[in-house]
Amino acid sequence: MTFHDLVVNAERLLADLRDLSVFGRNAGGGIDRASFSAADATAREWLAGRCAEAGLEVMTDAVGNIFVSSPRLEEGIAHHPAVWTGSHIDAVPDGGAFDGALGVIAAIEVLRTLHEAGTGLTRPVRAVSFSDEEGSFAHLFGSSAIARGFGVDQLEAMIGRDGARLAEALPSALTVSLADAAAVGPPPEGVAAYVELHIEQGSLLEASGVPIGVVTGIVAIGGGTVRFRGRADHAGTTPLDRRQDAGLAASEFAVALPALASATSADAVVTTGIMRFDPAGSNIVPGGAEVSVDFRDVELERAIDLGNRIAASASEIASRRGVGVEIEFEETVPGARMNDAVRGAIAGAAAGLGLDAIDIRSGAGHDAQNMALIAPTGMIFVPSVGGRSHSPAEYTRDDDVVRGASVLLRTVLALVRG
Ligand SMILES: [Zn+2]
The missing domain is CATH 3.30.70.360 (Alpha-Beta Plaits)
Structure with a gap:
C-alpha cells in the first residue's frame, strides 16, 4: 500500500470522539472539562490508553501539553523537525463535544493510520493536545508556553476561573514545579509545520453548503x-x-x-x-x-x-x-496569518478528495495563532450545525467529521513530503 491510498478509519474516529465526550459530561448534556480538573485527568488517562493500545508513545510536558508519536515512523528521523497536528481537549464551562476534541482525536487517528501503514515518512508526525486552550487559567496557555514562554512570576500570578492558583493546580495535576513549567519552549530542532482541524464555530460553511474551510487568518x-x-x-x-x-x-x-x-x-x-x-x-x-x-x-x-x-x-x-x-x-x-504553503496543502488535499473548499477567517482564537509564531501553520474548518459552539448544542455531522479528518490526513502527508 502506498501512502497515497491511505484513509482514516471512520468508525474508530467517530467512536473515539464519542468516548472522549463522556468525561466531564454534566446532567444537562454539556461538558465541564477545564484543564487540570478531575474530568481533564480522566480524559488524559483515557487518551493515553487509546494511544498505547495503538502502539503510540505519549509524552506530557511540564505545562500539560500532550505529545503523541509513533516510534516506528520515527526510526532514524526522530530528531528532524516534525509536522505537528492537534488541538485541545479542555472545554469551556458547559461546553460542547467538538471544540478542540475533534482536532485532537482526528490528529491521533491520522497518526494511527500512518503508524499502521509502516515506515517511509521523511519527517516525524506528532499529534498534540495543548493544555488549557480555553483559558481556565490563561487563554491558549499550553501553546503560549511553547511559542512565547512564561516566567515563574507570570505562572505564580495566574488565578483560575474557580479562584484556584495555577501554582497549586499545575503541580498537583502533573507533579511538576513552576520552574519546570517556565522551562517549556519550542523543540530545539524546530517544527516543520503545524496544521489544526477545528469546527468552524460559526455558520458560514453551513450557509455556503461547503464542507471544508481553508483558514486564511485568525482575528x-x-x-x-x-x-x-x-x-x-x-x-x-x-x-x-x-x-x-x-x-x-x-x-x-x-x-x-x-x-x-x-x-x-x-x-x-x-x-x-x-x-x-x-x-x-x-x-x-x-x-x-x-x-x-x-x-x-x-x-x-x-x-x-x-x-x-x-x-x-x-x-x-x-x-x-x-x-x-x-x-x-x-x-x-495580534491574530495570525496562515501560511500560504500550508493553505495550499489543505486546498490540494480537499480537491484530491473531490471536496469543495472555501477560504474563511477565524473569529475565534486558536492555538494555531501561537504555533504560527514558530512554524508554517494552517487550519482546516468543518461546519458547525447552526453555527452553535461553546454550548451543549455544539454539533458537527459524522460525515463532516470524517471529511475533515480525511483532509487532515492528506494535508499531513503533503507536509511530511514537502
Ligand atoms: Zn477550540
Whole structure:
C-alpha cells in the first residue's frame, strides 16, 4: 500500500470522539472539562490508553501539553523537525463535544493510520493536545508556553476561573514545579509545520453548503473592563437631574458599541458579556458599574483603532453624565496569518478528495495563532450545525467529521513530503 491510498478509519474516529465526550459530561448534556480538573485527568488517562493500545508513545510536558508519536515512523528521523497536528481537549464551562476534541482525536487517528501503514515518512508526525486552550487559567496557555514562554512570576500570578492558583493546580495535576513549567519552549530542532482541524464555530460553511474551510487568518482580539463610578442614592428621593447614575452610563456605553465597530470596519465585532452594578439593588441608584468589552478585527491596526474609539466613547459618556470612568484594556493580541504553503496543502488535499473548499477567517482564537509564531501553520474548518459552539448544542455531522479528518490526513502527508 502506498501512502497515497491511505484513509482514516471512520468508525474508530467517530467512536473515539464519542468516548472522549463522556468525561466531564454534566446532567444537562454539556461538558465541564477545564484543564487540570478531575474530568481533564480522566480524559488524559483515557487518551493515553487509546494511544498505547495503538502502539503510540505519549509524552506530557511540564505545562500539560500532550505529545503523541509513533516510534516506528520515527526510526532514524526522530530528531528532524516534525509536522505537528492537534488541538485541545479542555472545554469551556458547559461546553460542547467538538471544540478542540475533534482536532485532537482526528490528529491521533491520522497518526494511527500512518503508524499502521509502516515506515517511509521523511519527517516525524506528532499529534498534540495543548493544555488549557480555553483559558481556565490563561487563554491558549499550553501553546503560549511553547511559542512565547512564561516566567515563574507570570505562572505564580495566574488565578483560575474557580479562584484556584495555577501554582497549586499545575503541580498537583502533573507533579511538576513552576520552574519546570517556565522551562517549556519550542523543540530545539524546530517544527516543520503545524496544521489544526477545528469546527468552524460559526455558520458560514453551513450557509455556503461547503464542507471544508481553508483558514486564511485568525482575528486580533482586544478588550478588558470599563468601570463607571457615580454615586449610590435613594431611588425615591433623588431627582433624576441630580443623579450620578453609573448604571445608565454603562448601559448607554454598551448600546453604543456595535455602531463603533461597524464604523471601524466591516469585519469588526464587539461584545459586552458581563455587566455588574454596585450596589445592585432595585431601589438604589447604581453608584458603580462594570462592563466587560471584547473586540476583534482581522487586522491588528484596525482592532487597536477600535479599542481607542471604545475608550474615547466611554470617556465622553462618563463626562456628559457626570460620572468617573476607569478603562482597563489588556494589550490587543495580534491574530495570525496562515501560511500560504500550508493553505495550499489543505486546498490540494480537499480537491484530491473531490471536496469543495472555501477560504474563511477565524473569529475565534486558536492555538494555531501561537504555533504560527514558530512554524508554517494552517487550519482546516468543518461546519458547525447552526453555527452553535461553546454550548451543549455544539454539533458537527459524522460525515463532516470524517471529511475533515480525511483532509487532515492528506494535508499531513503533503507536509511530511514537502
Ligand atoms: Zn477550540
